[in-house]
Amino acid sequence: MSKVVHSFLPVIIISVPWLAIVGALLWGSKHPRAAKAVYVGCTAATFLLITTLYPRALDGVVSVQHIVEVAPKISLSFRIDTIGFYFALILSVLWLLATVYSLGYIHTRETRYYCFTAVNLSFCLGVAFAANMFTLFIFYELMSLFTYPLIIHEETEIARRAGLKYLVYTISAGAVLLAALIMQYYYGGTLSFLGHGTLNLEAVGKPVLLIIFSVYMLGFGVKACIMPLHGWVPDAHPAAPSPASALLSGVILKVGAFGIIRVVFDVFGIKLLGDLGVALPMLWVASFTIIVGSIFAITQTDLKRRLAYSSVAQVSYIILGLFLLSPDGATGGLLQIAHHAFMKGTLFLCAGVIIHETGKRDIREMNGIGSKLPITMLAFSVAALGMMGTPLTCGFITKWELGLGSIQAHRPYFIAVLLLSALLNAVYFLPIIYIAFFKGDPMEKLLKHETSRTMLVPVIIGAAFVVILGVSVTVRGLPYSLIKVFLKTVF
């Protein structure tokens, strides 16, 4: 058992983003620049506070904080273990990049946007730090609800329809999730995350466990866009403004995957899942999502829609990795959280730069855009090469680990799914790079007008992380080492 330490940090970290509301109230209308400084400042402060937990996470020490007991064995409490810390870290980094980027991108209804963004960060961190399914569920539902204003930010007809679709999907999923929660409490006795599975095969019986598992998958699967529950993604991600899309694709989809991670490791446990035999069906579902999502992405010409379908496919890597039930597979799946966050985040931020500078959303109109926005499109190319699994980028590391995991799990044919996915990624990413750089007129170099620094710096940082995470994998403190510490407690 890992060492447990009591700490006030969880509540503090979760409360810091609420300072944005304070800033908005004080300075939102009269001094917008001061307000924006507060928004960025509190996001940065959250990130710094989370990094103070680094030593504890690397040593596998768990920080707990108990708030209030609502019912016997149901309490609102926090527990930061290594995987929660890892997820929170990625959340805060992406949020920081997106908030800085928003300074240059969002020019209408800013106060509403920044407040909801900051509060959303708070709730996502609540999900990451949750000590039991009840806390997780509360923050999960709040987060889902508070993402709605981000989606309908532009308030066009398309955005409203997309937002409504998102709400219907997510709220229904929330109801289903409550059902799963109730069932788990009734049959399992506890909702807490203890670092190992809490359901018992002999006590509960296989049929009921299968029902609980399926209901959980339905509940979290909507957010984690498992097909066929992914319907909200291709409408919501293009409709939202680009920094919000980056957050949606980069981290909020992962919150759903994080719920599944908690289900796999802390509700059922690896051994029970193996005994239940749900691994193979879930692997098939994940493979189906990966392949079909990529195929749909090929057929899209709107850049953000293409990226949205690509997200649908890539998030299922996490599911694939988890349900291989092997150490390397789990490593690959958990690495995908960070890697895809940076890659897809960079891609969406670049798409936002293109839309902001040229107003073009359709790929067919983007001839020679690399001359106009060289640094942005270079970052886009790096991230796209990462998605295709080029060595020296993080995408390759994920694929390699998942490949090794398939072999460890004695299911080597799932490597074919990964490679087919890489192939399909090439089919829909390479044309964009080619159109951007190699299809224009060389004289267009004169039209070079790179975007403002507030938007460019997050893009460059994102692309830099894609390469850094791909080259220096085993550096202590980077995702790989954190995941290894976590998996030592599991396997």
Next chain:
Amino acid sequence: MEHAAHSPELVNSVLPAIAMLLPLLGGLAVLVVGDRRERLRNLLAVVFSAAAFVCCAAMFPAVMVRGSSLTVTMNILFGDFQLTVDSLGLIFALAASLVWLMSTIYACNYIQHEERRTRYHAFSLFTEAATLGVFLASDYFVLFVFFELMGLLAYALVIHNQTYEARKAGVKYIYMTVYGGLSLLFGILLFVSYARSLGFGAQPGSAFLTSSICFLVSGFMIGGFGVKAGMVPLHVWLPLAHPAAPSPASALLSGIIIKAGAYGFIRVIGTFHSGAAGAGGALLRHGKEAAEQVPVYMHNLHALGWVIIWLGILTMVVGMVLALVQDNVKRLLAYSSISQMGYILIGLGIGAYLGAEGAIGLAAGIYHIMNHAFFKSLLFLGVGAVYYATHQLDMTKLGGLWRKMPYTTAFTCIAGLGAMGITIFNGFASKTLLHHAILESLIPGGPWLRAVDIIFLVSAGGTICYIAKLLNLTFFGHHRGDNIHEIKEVPRPMLAAMGLLAAGVLFLGLFPGIVMRNLIVPVLGLFAGLDPESVHHLAGLHFYTGSNIVALLPPLAVGIAFFLVMTRWDLFRLRLPQTAGIDFYYSKAEVGFLRLCFRGSRRYAELRAKYWPMAKTTGEYLYDWWQTLVKDYRRFRRAALGRIGTIPMDVSGLAMYVRARQFTGDIAYGVFVIAIVIAALTLTLL
């Protein structure tokens, strides 16, 4: 010299890392200097290229003479990223860095007339770094990393001109590189699983060495390497990419980069041989008496070799036939590269096929790789010089250049004679060796391999024919273009580069014994499964014997016959139909796949709309329903105002509205939704 079962001692040295990083730094330096100071940039490119060559040469004493392996570990990726130079890697690295140096010197003048010069030099150096990484890799993982990077970086060279032709070539090139890389990755992951090791040697007793799963694994790896090596049927990118690139880049592509594919083949063969390293070579000392005790991996290698031989033959013949009918000099040379890679694959295949006696096949393949690197790059540089002077690549519009460009003519002819395999020039040594290898393989091979001998003879003749056609139409005769007076010799740096390569061609041809003893035989020591006697025999082989020189006459005769026949019946202008090439079917498959994707998603949308009205999400349906209700109500209100005069705010007004509107379907749907909710609640509370 006892070379069999000799495992090289590992020596820690930073030289491999420096050799790989120098071109990388050079590329960055070139990017930094940019177009502002062209001469400085060119100088930097040449200096870093030369430094890489010097570094590789510095490793020569330790690796080739003393027989040790230099290794360095870099703390990137998974922390155990290792570069290990053994003799095989070093000869490839030496050839690569030398050809790259010559190409860079040549390109300083050649590229001056093109756009985006900085990008060319930078990516040329980056590709060199990746290529050296491929040859200096210590295991399959490192090999794969550099292999992929090399393929992707070379794209910038292929597409450099950004003409329509270059773009089409680039598209095909990048897709085939990516697909080949995926096949290779699959092979490597399976290899890890079945050989239980990532290194070039498999674990003794592992499934790779003992079961027939090795065919699946090597099949995928060969698929990956074969794309790069231009092996038929995976060669379709080569005839487009090599002509489209600027000539110095074509020299690199044909001269070195496709050899990286052949290098992969050699490593795969070496992995099979590593099974013998564990056995300590004990059974090999019995030589031919141990035929009954052939271990499983040698048996599998025998079968694999048979497959590689026939793939090599296919490649050789297809390349030769298509080279004969080309008018564009660079396309002719591209098909010639395919054909020569076929020779190399036949050599390597025979080396695998003969198992313990395979030294001669492997030596033939490796020697031809070295030779081809020199004469093919020189051919491309020469042809590039012609283009530089005349801006013409069509042979029907060239000719008579030997007066105006004597040096270029001389160097290109040296390379051409090397390609033909004429005595004194380097092709002679390797083709003789290959011929001997084929004759050796007839003993176990029987009648099938007799056909190989005949096909080889015909192909050698065809090679002589098309090279002769190239040289004749380009340089000799009278000029068929219109600007003979403006043509002059190319600048001296370009001539110097070509001259040095020509000297290399002559050296490799005049001193085959030295080459065999010092370069090839140490490499063969890495293959633990080879019979040491056969390796010794190779070290003392005499090339310039009467029988060898006489053996040149049949191909020469066939070549002359080809030339006469094709001139007589004007077959040089033969245009083969599209359906004869495999590219036609690849394009159909690709278009079909994309059409399937589009049709699939459209069909899915149609089905959804037609058969699943409920699949429209509840939200959308509710939204539409609400909107129609609102519109209906507003319309009714407007009409009612007209009829009644006041707005009906009471129940009777609403009742009139309800009766007016057809609610049946909507009520049914509402009941359905409520039923679902009740069912869900019941299920939950079970």
